Amino acid sequence: MSGSLVVLRSGLHTTIQDFGRFGYQELGVPVAGALDFVGLRLANALVGNRPGEAALEINALGPTLRVDADSVRVAVVGPARLAVTGPLGGDPRPLEVDRGHLLGRGDILAVGAVSGASAAYLAVAGGFALTPVMGSLSTYARAGIGPLGGRPLAEGTVLPLTDAHGGEELTLSAPMDYGSGPVRVVPGPQRDAFTDAALATFLSAEYRVTNEADRMGLRLDGPPLAHRAGPDIVSDGVVTGCVQVPGDGKPIILLADHQTTGGYAKIATVISADLPRVGRAVPGTPLRFQAVTVAEAEAARWALEARIDGLVAGLRRVAPTAGLDLAALYACNLVSGMADPAEE
């Protein structure tokens, strides 16, 4: 029987995201989508979903959710704190990330602070029973485009579930290694708008993510980059990962919620294999950049895919979490007592 998750507390900024809304940029509609598509895929794999099923992207501080369904399997991937309180109350019990958990009716899942990365992903088995908007369940909150009115979760938001409960209880054998070397970029499309010295600086200096970092982009601090003849260009199309440089010479990496077009010269574009790492970057993160060719970028993307496939193939079965095993039993009407899961 399908049910829902009910938002008791919203946290800071949690939205529904999938791989993004493509096909409408010619109308000015941003792609949006997950900041970290690796995290989204792994969370989905842990609950038996297809890779691009929509999940909750949790930025900074997560929501508190009550299960209004007989049972639901969830998994959170990313550096978040998780705790569950059973239907009878009691002390919250910490849960591990990077693995699936079967929750039962009345369980309250609290997702706390996400620290060290900008986003964590909470997937539910079967996905959310929501209607795509323009072909996608991604949320572009600035214009209210997406499911739930295109808004972030708020107190009282109801997230409808499907009937699927997923298969086995799975865990990641090892966390994803997002890498720590230079972020790889392809120079251009307006490499010629910059002096040679500016490109050399960009590819050698250390930059740092400032506090102006959100789903739209990361403003970086570091040595300014000089334009040959000013920062303005005739507006053209941009993609996630474009590094635009406004008049102050400080680069901005455009992320998922970037506008479809931009009027600042772009010195380089972060390759798709490094977008998950850049999308996860928090203020203070140091970044260096290294130039690669398009062909090298394509090879890097295939290598990333192989690593993700390896992680998914290496998912291990685990025993159900003790307390939540009871929840599963409640769902099957095998237990009718008033046992407190926290005492198990």
Add this chain to the structure above:
Amino acid sequence: MDFPRITDVGDTAFNVEFGDGVDRSVNAQVVGLCRALGAARPVGLVEVVPTFRSALIVYDPLATSRASLEAKVRDLVTGCADAPSAVGRTWRIPVCFDADLGPDLDAVRLAAGLDRDQAIALFTGARYFVYMLGFMPGFGYLGEVPKPLRLPRRATPRVKVPAGSVAIAGAMGAVYPWESPGGWHLLGRTPVAFFDPARQPPALLAAGDDVVFEPIDRARYEGLCRQPPTLTAEDR
């Protein structure tokens, strides 16, 4: 510089540039390439984003490669050199120019040395071409604003520009589909919805369309606000 030329945008896109300025014939080639790609639908193509002078070709690097897709696009580019420009639709947009709806009309007409009626006649007498959509969903860049009315952007952008505002900056006009911050000069307001996610397509305008603005009085404006009109375009 030789056009068309192709520039790198990482490993998920590339640009085909047909020129480096805002020009109708350059834009016609952009729109022509986008239509040709829409018809050809090469494997791995995700979408095409037309802008003033270039088309952004977005692709899935796991479904094709830059080399393979670029070869197909180059074949199509050759066919866009003399693309006809008259392929869009014409939209007639009702606008109320009352001072509270168009708070910058006075400043614009004073700078042009015109009275209100002359300024409105000049603005609504022009036929505007939709060069591209961008900045926000459904926001079309409309050109060109008659020369006497051209002003640089406001020094201080407004924090809130109401949805439906008809605005100009430099040679471009636009209608704000959403309430948003904005630095353009607000001349009036239309009750027409320029973007509706439930509509297919959700944006009223498309690159290559024409727009004509028609003045309406306050009573008509308020009537249309209560009962928003369903516009149909005229084929050119």
